[in-house]
Amino acid sequence: MIAVGDQAPDFTLRDQDGEKVSLSDYKGRKVLLVFYPGDFSPVCGDQLSIYQEVKPEIAAKGVELVGVSVDSFFAHKAFQEKLGIDTTLLSDFEPKGEVARAYGSYLDAPLGFANRTLVLVDEVGKVAWTHESPNPGEFPGANVIFDALG
Amino acid sequence: MNDLTSSAIPPVGPEDHVRRSGEEGIVVYADLACPRCAADWPRLRERPGRLVFRHFPVSSKHPRSPALHAAAEAAGRQGRFFELVDSLYADRAHVDDPHLWQWVERLGLDLERFEADRRSDAVQARIRSDFQAGIRAGVAGTPAVFDACTLQTVREREF
Numbered sequence: 001m002i003a004v005g006d007q008a009p010d011f012t013l014r015d016q017d018g019e020k021v022s023l024s025d026y027k028g029r030k031v032l033l034v035f036y037p038g039d040f041s042p043v044c045g046d047q048l049s050i051y052q053e054v055k056p057e058i059a060a061k062g063v064e065l066v067g068v069s070v071d072s073f074f075a076h077k078a079f080q081e082k083l084g085i086d087t088t089l090l091s092d093f094e095p096k097g098e099v100a101r102a103y104g105s106y107l108d109a110p111l112g113f114a115n116r117t118l119v120l121v122d123e124v125g126k127v128a129w130t131h132e133s134p135n136p137g138e139f140p141g142a143n144v145i146f147d148a149l150g
Numbered sequence: 151m152n153d154l155t156s157s158a159i160p161p162v163g164p165e166d167h168v169r170r171s172g173e174e175g176i177v178v179y180a181d182l183a184c185p186r187c188a189a190d191w192p193r194l195r196e197r198p199g200r201l202v203f204r205h206f207p208v209s210s211k212h213p214r215s216p217a218l219h220a221a222a223e224a225a226g227r228q229g230r231f232f233e234l235v236d237s238l239y240a241d242r243a244h245v246d247d248p249h250l251w252q253w254v255e256r257l258g259l260d261l262e263r264f265e266a267d268r269r270s271d272a273v274q275a276r277i278r279s280d281f282q283a284g285i286r287a288g289v290a291g292t293p294a295v296f297d298a299c300t301l302q303t304v305r306e307r308e309f
Contacts, residue, residue: 043291045211046290046291047290049208049210050285050289050290050291052210053208053209053210053281053285054285057152083210083211084210084211084213085210138290139290140288140290141287141288141289141290142154142285143154143155143157143285143286143288144156144288146153146154146156147156
């Protein structure tokens with residue numbers, strides 16, 4: 001797992017609309033990267049839905065929420081629409097899981113996806129806080145995010 | 151700004167919707183449009199001891215949730231909260247406004263008062279208060295069941 005104080009590895013991934021998004025695009029703002037195992041799993045759906053409900057309160061803390069998984073951007077679009085959320089979802093698709101690996105979140109075979117991991121990147125691109133779930137079946141409630149944001 | 155940092159669920163109080171008396175039982179944070187909640191409701195409802203229902207509408211996932219929670223809260227203001235909750239969970243195909251009006255009629259409620267209450271700021275605030283308390287307690291999906299004595303989440307779901 002990447003350590004607090006480290007420079008967050010930059011990346012460029014496609015979002016749910018196929019647009020390229022880089023971490024450096026968020027320079028000057030805080031961004032919370034939400035690594036999750038995969039679109040359409042029940043737990044991932046719950047996690048992103050509940051975070052969506054408190055997205056205005058997260059935004060009020062000056063933090064933008066961005067989901068990352070190994071799914072294609074087409075799947076992200078369908079998942080976003082199914083959940084009724086507007087959180088940006090980035091596709092860590094090819095090479096598969098490269099960004100998750102760079103952040104130390106990737107779970108190797110036979111799982112082959114990111115663990116449920118939160119990484120807060122500050123305005124200058126440094127890791128300000130992290131949280132990794134004990135297993136992919138559990139996700140941190142939104143309260144954990146607010147505890148970190150103060 | 152509302153504080154959403156971690157906190158145990160609030161103690162059971164006079165504002166709560168409580169089925170059966172007693173000190174021991176469960177507190178359930180549930181979404182009235184959630185299929186899992188509907189599936190679990192008959193079992194939760196029949197558990198021995200006190201049952202406390204708290205609102206946890208996840209509106210992005212279930213767009214009808216806010217309206218259903220407001221309807222239940224409004225029914226509660228006429229003393230029929232759990233009757234409407236039971237009805238909504240038992241018949242998930244009939245949850246549009248005309249169906250709500252039918253439930254109101256069957257339960258013998260004052261429709262005009264029901265309509266005013268369910269759209270009132272007080273009802274919205276009441277629902278939001280439950281939701282935020284659930285967030286603070288770490289609710290991560292519905293139904294979320296807490297043992298009222300130990301305030302420990304009871305894992306009701308299989309992952």
